[in-house]
Structures are given as structure tokens and as C-alpha cells.
Amino acid sequence: MTDQSSTRMNTAADGVAKLTPEPLARRMRSLSDRAIAWLFISPTIILLLAINIFPLIWTIQLSFTNYAANRPNRPVKDIGLRNYERILNDTDIWLAMQATAHFVIWTIVLQTLIGFTLAYLIDRKFRGHAFWTTLILLPMMLSPAVVGNFWRFLYQPQIGLFNYIISFFTGIPPSSFVMTGSVNLAPWSIVIVDTWMWSPYVMLICLAGLRSIPDYLYEAAEVDRASPWRQFWSITLPLAMPFIMLAVLFRGIENFKMFDMVNLLTGGGPGSTTEVASITLKREAFEKWRTGYSSAFAIILFVTVFGLANIYVKALNRVKQR
Amino acid sequence: MSATNTTAHSVVEPSVRSRRIAGAIVILYAAITMIPLFWIFITGMKSPPDSISYPPKVVFEPTSEGYCNLFTTRTRQTEEYVKALGEPETICDEITRRRNMVIAGPSNYWPRFVNSLIIAFGSTFCAVFLGTLAAYGFSRFRVPLADDLLFFILSTRMMPPIAVAIPIYLMYRELGLSDTRLGMILLYTAVNVSLAVWLLKGFIDEIPREYEEAAMIDGYTRMQAFWKVVLPQATTGIAATAIFCLIFAWNEYAFAVLLTSGTAQTAPPFIPTIIGEGGMDWPAVGAGTTLFLIPIFVFTVLLRKHLLRGITFGAVRK
Numbered sequence: 001m002t003d004q005s006s007t008r009m010n011t012a013a014d015g016v017a018k019l020t021p022e023p024l025a026r027r028m029r030s031l032s033d034r035a036i037a038w039l040f041i042s043p044t045i046i047l048l049l050a051i052n053i054f055p056l057i058w059t060i061q062l063s064f065t066n067y068a069a070n071r072p073n074r075p076v077k078d079i080g081l082r083n084y085e086r087i088l089n090d091t092d093i094w095l096a097m098q099a100t101a102h103f104v105i106w107t108i109v110l111q112t113l114i115g116f117t118l119a120y121l122i123d124r125k126f127r128g129h130a131f132w133t134t135l136i137l138l139p140m141m142l143s144p145a146v147v148g149n150f151w152r153f154l155y156q157p158q159i160g161l162f163n164y165i166i167s168f169f170t171g172i173p174p175s176s177f178v179m180t181g182s183v184n185l186a187p188w189s190i191v192i193v194d195t196w197m198w199s200p201y202v203m204l205i206c207l208a209g210l211r212s213i214p215d216y217l218y219e220a221a222e223v224d225r226a227s228p229w230r231q232f233w234s235i236t237l238p239l240a241m242p243f244i245m246l247a248v249l250f251r252g253i254e255n256f257k258m259f260d261m262v263n264l265l266t267g268g269g270p271g272s273t274t275e276v277a278s279i280t281l282k283r284e285a286f287e288k289w290r291t292g293y294s295s296a297f298a299i300i301l302f303v304t305v306f307g308l309a310n311i312y313v314k315a316l317n318r319v320k321q322r
Numbered sequence: 323m324s325a326t327n328t329t330a331h332s333v334v335e336p337s338v339r340s341r342r343i344a345g346a347i348v349i350l351y352a353a354i355t356m357i358p359l360f361w362i363f364i365t366g367m368k369s370p371p372d373s374i375s376y377p378p379k380v381v382f383e384p385t386s387e388g389y390c391n392l393f394t395t396r397t398r399q400t401e402e403y404v405k406a407l408g409e410p411e412t413i414c415d416e417i418t419r420r421r422n423m424v425i426a427g428p429s430n431y432w433p434r435f436v437n438s439l440i441i442a443f444g445s446t447f448c449a450v451f452l453g454t455l456a457a458y459g460f461s462r463f464r465v466p467l468a469d470d471l472l473f474f475i476l477s478t479r480m481m482p483p484i485a486v487a488i489p490i491y492l493m494y495r496e497l498g499l500s501d502t503r504l505g506m507i508l509l510y511t512a513v514n515v516s517l518a519v520w521l522l523k524g525f526i527d528e529i530p531r532e533y534e535e536a537a538m539i540d541g542y543t544r545m546q547a548f549w550k551v552v553l554p555q556a557t558t559g560i561a562a563t564a565i566f567c568l569i570f571a572w573n574e575y576a577f578a579v580l581l582t583s584g585t586a587q588t589a590p591p592f593i594p595t596i597i598g599e600g601g602m603d604w605p606a607v608g609a610g611t612t613l614f615l616i617p618i619f620v621f622t623v624l625l626r627k628h629l630l631r632g633i634t635f636g637a638v639r640k
Contacts, residue, residue: 031544031545033463033544034463036459036463036544036545037459037462037463037464037465038459039455040455040456040458040459041455041456041459041460041465041471043452043455043456044452044453044455044456044475044515044519045456045471045475047452047508047511047512047515048474048475048478048512048515048516050512051490051508051509051511051512052478052481052486052512053478054489054493055486055488055489055490055493056481056486056489058489058492058493059485059488059489062488062489069488069491069492069495118348118351121344121345121347121348122344122348124336124340124341124344124345125336125341126341126342126344126345126348127341127345128345129345129348132345132348132349132352133626134622134623134626135352135355135356136348136351136352136355137622137626137629138355138356138359138619138622139355139358139359140633141569141618141621141622142359142573142615142618143572143573143574143575143590143614143615143618144573144575145573145575145579145590145591145593145594146573146575146589146590146593146594146611146614146615147358147362147611147615149593149594149607149611150358150361150362150607150608150611151358152602153365153602153604153607154358154361156374158376159373159374159375159376159378160378161357161358161361161378164376164377164378174376196355196358200355201633204629204630204633205630205633205634205638207630208630208638243638246634246637246638250633250634253480256482257481257482257483259482259483259484259575259576260575260576260590263575263576263579264575264594277482278482278483278484278576281482281484281485282484282580285484285487285488286491286580291488291492294488295488295489298482298484298485298488299485301482301485302480302481302482302485305480305481305482306477306480309480
């Protein structure tokens with residue numbers, strides 16, 4: 001609606017409204033649409049500025065200092081880009097980035113494979129598929145922290161259910177491996193829990209993609225006697241691709257920030273084998289209290305997520321346009 | 323997510339056999355994926371020795387010991403002392419005494435659970451209130467730089483929570499908001515409002531403008547039209563958005579563990595700290611986890627038609 005027509009409508013409406021005057025109506029009469037728009041939007045913007053943007057600016061400012069939050073009385077020195085320099089030369093930080101990359105890449109690969117396969121199967125619309133779909137979705141709605149905490153129990157070497165099931169099928173003694181305690185297995189223990197929780201997420205998005213493919217394409221393919229294999233590669237996969245990529249984008253961002261589940265399951269250990277970026281950040285900021293240093297790391301992480309997401313969204317749009 | 327689309331054509335309809343195979347695999351997956359949840363539930367009803375037996379017990383005698391331990395703190399006493407006590411008053415008294423212990427008082431679980439409720443509902447109310455207004459503003463009016471503002475609102479969600487927590491920690495320390503419910507409500511409102519705006523904008527976009535226009539011709543002001551025409555139409559969307567916000571605030575851990583320690587602590591940072599004598603008290607953890615997860619089960623079932631929309635910020639709607 002244009003502003004002009006709305007004012008005309010308002011004047012026409014005024015005559016009718018006068019017959020039933022309301023105090024609120026009278027007060028609001030004078031407000032233009034423009035004023036209402038700002039009245040409605042500004043509280044949200046102000047809140048976000050106060051709780052998100054102001055802290056972000058503060059973080060940027062802190063990142064150029066040697067501030068330590070547990071020693072507020074120590075004189076704060078401006079040390080320029082030294083924090084950033086140190087981070088880029090810090091081997092621990094690079095180890096954390098490697099752990100993060102391992103976690104993000106493997107969870108995305110596994111979740112996409114499992115999620116897409118499930119969506120493809122559910123799209124066969126077997127009897128009762130709606131019920132089973134809802135059931136499968138449950139893990140992703142739960143608190144990663146609380147459930148991750150319980151997985152510690154499932155991963156116990158002798159008494160844990162996970163180890164028992166593995167030993168039941170493979171014959172390896174259940175106490176011979178410690179999922180969260182061994183350097184080789186710990187990175188996989190967090191991948192397993194994350195995949196368990198979030199494959200349904202990818203499944204749900206892929207399912208929407210598969211259901212958006214119009215039937216006539218398959219009908220035409222049948223007429224052309226295209227094999228099911230060919231139909232899958234030429235119709236199903238390309239048309240579902242934007243949805244798969246959207247799921248990968250969301251999972252990628254979420255897992256890059258991963259903190260709660262890993263913090264409770266392994267706490268970054270053993271050593272620092274599962275110390276993903278957020279855990280390092282927590283250790284630097286709230287255990288070693290190197291506030292300035294950790295602020296610089298936070299900014300680097302944020303820029304990384306933001307940059308990757310932007311590149312990815314551009315790629316996504318290109319796929320969509322095809 | 324509904325299966326109403328049964329008018330499909332024979333050529334593209336999957337064969338009976340392929341459907342059965344698909345069904346079997348999906349059901350198998352669902353069964354496997356349910357095992358950890360099932361285990362949480364039954365661990366809550368086991369006695370401590372049963373919970374750590376090898377091989378793991380599926381058949382056992384259910385007991386309320388886990389729930390008793392969850393809600394109480396206990397002290398160990400001598401056998402004579404326990405015997406000298408009178409008749410046990412509650413079932414928990416009885417169970418505790420069998421282990422030569424007496425109940426010393428209530429545990430912190432219930433206060434933490436109440437904190438979770440207050441903070442989750444408080445922040446959801448605020449986020450949905452602000453989100454509805456902003457979404458209506460973005461949906462119906464030509465706002466300068468609308469796309470940039472919307473992207474800005476979304477981008478606040480991309481920051482790692484720990485990164486945001488550093489300055490928030492300092493800010494709250496200055497303002498006296500550390501470890502207060504008000505501080506947590508404010509923070510969760512800010513995190514949730516981005517989701518609320520994006521979801522609700524989608525829902526409000528779907529309500530035809532003609533309804534308000536007709537109402538305004540009938541003499542309603544813009545505000546009245548919003549209040550009496552748009553809001554009732556958007557009820558489902560608002561409810562779905564509210565449930566998503568509730569779930570987020572209910573599940574949140576990172577901010578909670580860093581910014582609360584006592585009076586305002588929520589359940590997620592508390593549950594991992596439940597320990598018994600000489601190691602984890604897994605039945606109590608199972609019990610606490612079960613109680614904590616039940617609301618989410620209910621919400622998930624209520625939400626199932628809107629799940630997709632919620633988890634993609636409204637990017638995928640069908």
C-alpha cells in the first residue's frame with residue numbers, strides 16, 4: 001500500500017471512527033505509518049545494539065590491550081596489534097583450529113550423508129512415516145549440554161552402553177578402549193554425538209528439498225525411459241542441492257561455534273585433542289584471564305565465521321539461480 | 323510434513339517393495355537413535371549399583387532412588403544412629419536410610435529448575451513481544467535499509483557465544499547484573515529476538531494486507547488493525563516462534579555457565595555437577611536429565627509442523 005492511498009483511507013475512515021471514539025485510537029491517530037514503523041522496529045534494534053554491538057565494539061577495543069579481567073586495577077596498556085600477532089604464531093591456536101576443522105568437516109560429511117539418505121527414504125512415504133520422522137527429530141531439539149553430559153556415561157569404558165554395544169558386535173573387550181580419554185578416539189567421540197544429534201536437522205531440510213521437486217519432471221523422465229539411477233543424478237540431486245547447501249551452511253556455522261557439548265563431554269581433552277576453538281577461547285578468557293588476548297581471538301573467529309558464511313551464501317545464490 | 327499428497331501419479335509413485343525397504347531402514351535408524359534417550363530414562367529409575375553393572379542391565383527393579391537423590395542432599399551416619407531414628411516419613415527417607423544415610427535437606431535441583439523456567443519464559447515473552455512489533459514493521463512498511471537491518475539482526479546470531487560472553491561478563495559486572503535472572507533474561511531476549519523477527523516476518527508476510535486495509539476502511543486505525551486483525555491471524559506463528567525461543571532459552575548452556583554461578587544458575591550448568599559419593603551419581607543425573615527433557619518432548623510434538631521453518635530462520639517454509 002502506498003502512503004498516499006493509506007492517508008486517503010484514513011481520512012475516509014476518520015468519519016466512521018468518530019462515531020466510536022476510543023482513547024487509544026485518538027492517541028494513535030496522529031501517528032503516521034512511518035512513525036509506527038520506527039516505533040515498532042527501534043526497541044529491537046536498541047536491544048541488539050546494547051547487548052550485541054556494544055559488546056562487540058568493546059571486544060575490538062580490548063583486543064588491542066593487555067587487559068586482564070581478574071586484575072581490574074592493573075594499568076591497561078595499549079599494545080596495538082601484538083595480540084593478533086601472537087595468536088597467529090601460537091601453535092596451540094593452530095592446534096585448536098585443526099581440531100575445529102576435523103570436527104566441522106567430519107560432522108558435515110556424516111550428517112549430510114545420513115541426513116540426505118534418511119530424507120530420500122522418508123520421501124518414499126511408507127506407512128507411518130510422519131510418526132517416525134517426528135521421533136527421529138527428537139535428538140536435535142534437546143540441550144546439547146545436558147545430553148552431552150549423559151553421553152559421558154554411555155562412553156564409560158567398562159560400564160558404558162556405547163562400549164558394550166561396540167564390543168557386542170566386534171568382540172573387542174569393552175574396557176580396552178576409552179572413547180573420550182584416548183588421543184585417537186576422543187576427536188571421534190564428539191563427532192559421533194554431534195552426528196547423532198544433528199543428522200535429523202539435515203534430514204528435515206533435505207526432505208523439504210525433495211518435496212519441492214515437481215512430479216512432472218519425473219513423469220517426463222519416465223516417458224524418456226531414464227533409469228532411476230539417471231533420474232537421481234539428473235533430477236533429484238541437482239534440484240535438492242540448494243537445500244543441502246543451506247543445511248551445510250547452518251551446520252557449518254553452528255559447529256564452528258561448538259562449545260556446550262564438547263565442553264561437557266571431553267572438556268577439550270585428553271590434552272588438547274578435542275579443544276575446538278570455543279573451548280580454547282573459554283580457557284584463555286575465563287581460566288587464564290587473558291582478556292585482551294582472548295578478545296583478539298574472538299574477533300578473529302567472528303571474522304572467520306562471517307567471511308565464510310558470506311562466501312557460502314554467494315555460492316548458494318549462484319546454485320539457486322541455475 | 324503431511325502425507326495428504328496421495329493424488330500422486332502412478333509413474334512416480336514408489337513401488338510397494340521400495341516403500342517397505344525404506345520404511346524398515348528408517349525405523350531401524352529411529353530405534354538406534356532412540357537408544358541414548360531410552361537409556362537416560364531407565365537410568366533414572368535404577369539403583370546406583372544397577373546403573374553401573376556389567377553387562378548393562380535392561381531388566382532391573384525400578385526404584386525412586388535416583389529421583390530421591392536428585393532432590394535431596396544426604397549425609398552418611400553410623401548404623402546405630404540410623405537405627406535409632408523413628409519410622410521413616412517418606413519413601414525417600416526409607417531408601418536413604420537403607421544406605422546408612424539421612425536426608426540433610428533439599429538439593430539445588432529444584433531452585434535451578436525454577437530459574438530455568440523463569441528465565442526461559444521471561445526471555446521468550448520479551449523476545450516474542452519485541453519480535454512481533456519489529457516483524458510487523460519490516461513486513462508492512464517501507465523501512466529504509468530494511469535488508470541491511472534484517473541481515474544485521476541475523477548476523478548477531480553468528481557470533482560464537484563465548485566471544486560475546488567476554489564483554490558481557492565485564493559489562494554485567496559493572497552493572498551488577500552478573501548472576502541475576504534479569505541479566506539472563508535480557509541476554510536471552512537479545513539472542514532470541516533475531517530468530518523471532520525472522521520467523522514472525524515470514525508468518526506476517528503470509529497474512530494478506532487486504533485484511534488490514536479492509537479494517538482500516540471500516541474505521542480502524544493502523545494500531546487497531548494491527549491489534550485486532552493481524553495479531554489474531556498470526557497466533558499460530560507467534561505460538562510456534564514462542565516455542566522455538568523457549569527451547570533455545572531452556573537448552574542454553576554457554577552463557578549460563580559463564581555468567582551464573584548461584585542464585586540465577588539454570589538447570590543445564592547444574593545437572594553436570596550432580597555427583598554422589600565416590601563418583602558420578604548416574605541415576606540422579608538420569609532423573610534430572612529426564613525431568614529436564616520432558617518439556618522439550620512435548621514442545622517438539624506440538625511444533626512438528628513448523629520445525630523446518632524454525633530451524634532455518636524461516637528460509638525454508640514448506
